[in-house]
Every structure is written in structure tokens, then in C-alpha cells.
Amino acid sequence: MTALNRVPSLMARAGTASALTLAAVGGSIAVPGLSADASAATMATKALQVAASKKGSPYRYGATGPRRFDCSGLTLYSFKRVGKSLPRTAAQQYNKTHHVSAGRRKAGDLVFFHSGSSVYHVGIYAGKGRIWHAPKTGTVVRLEKIWTKSVWYGRVS
Numbered sequence: 001m002t003a004l005n006r007v008p009s010l011m012a013r014a015g016t017a018s019a020l021t022l023a024a025v026g027g028s029i030a031v032p033g034l035s036a037d038a039s040a041a042t043m044a045t046k047a048l049q050v051a052a053s054k055k056g057s058p059y060r061y062g063a064t065g066p067r068r069f070d071c072s073g074l075t076l077y078s079f080k081r082v083g084k085s086l087p088r089t090a091a092q093q094y095n096k097t098h099h100v101s102a103g104r105r106k107a108g109d110l111v112f113f114h115s116g117s118s119v120y121h122v123g124i125y126a127g128k129g130r131i132w133h134a135p136k137t138g139t140v141v142r143l144e145k146i147w148t149k150s151v152w153y154g155r156v157s
Contacts, residue, residue, distance in 0.1 A: 071133055
């Protein structure tokens with residue numbers, strides 16, 4: 001059976017919405033129990049899906065959801081919903097993650113924006129150079145292209 005012939009079967013088992021969501025965020029299917037990496041990838045992909053589900057939610061400084069978010073509130077909420085705890089601020093979250101290079105980043109990793117050594121913003125990497133984030137007052141949670149090279153990546157373990 002070719003990969004193309006398996007697609008309808010996979011979609012029937014996973015549900016069309018699940019398969020489309022997985023495809024939209026650039027995720028992959030992980031088999032539970034295969035490895036710690038597979039488990040972490042599944043958790044990160046689920047956190048990414050949680051963040052994407054909050055599209056259009058208004059920004060509010062200090063908010064951690066479920067209806068309003070600031071940047072680190074969105075990441076905290078998304079990972080909390082999949083059973084992982086993160087500290088409150090972007091800088092604290094950076095210190096809590098396993099740092100990875102841009103070449104090793106994966107969908108579901110956190111993207112930390114910095115000026116010098118100070119982290120000032122965080123989002124969740126969605127693949128293809130884009131993040132889900134809560135930008136600033138007057139905006140809403142949205143998918144956006146990363147606009148600077150002054151970023152670091154962190155993986156929640």
C-alpha cells in the first residue's frame with residue numbers, strides 16, 4: 001500500500017479535523033511508547049494545537065487564559081493543558097527549557113525574542129518560520145512570521 005493510499009485510512013481513524021489540524025501545524029504522528037523524543041514531540045504538538053485554538057483571543061498584560069493572554073501566558077496555558085508546567089514570564093520560561101539551535105528547532109518549541117541577554121517575548125514555533133503568539137496590547141493571538149534574527153529556541157521537556 002502506498003503512502004497516498006493510506007491517507008484516507010489514516011484520516012478515517014484519526015478524524016478529518018485531527019488530520020487537517022496536524023497537517024496545518026506541520027506535525028507528525030508519534031507512536032506512544034516509542035521513545036522519550038516521540039513523547040516530547042507529541043506533547044509539544046498538542047501544546048501548539050492548544051495555542052492555535054486560541055486564535056483571535058485578545059491580548060491582555062498579565063493574562064494567562066482561557067480567554068485573554070499575554071505572550072508568556074499563552075505559552076504557559078498551552079503547555080499546562082497538556083500536562084507540563086512552565087514558569088510565568090518569558091525569561092523564566094527560557095531558563096526552564098532545553099536550548100536548541102535554529103537548525104534543530106521543531107514545531108512546538110518555544111521561540112524567545114531577545115535584546116542582548118534580555119528575553120522580552122515568547123511564542124510557540126509553528127514551522128516554516130512562523131509562531132503562534134500574543135503580540136501586544138490592542139492585538140489578538142495570531143500566527144505570524146518571525147520578524148527578527150534575535151531569537152533563541154527552547155524545548156519543553
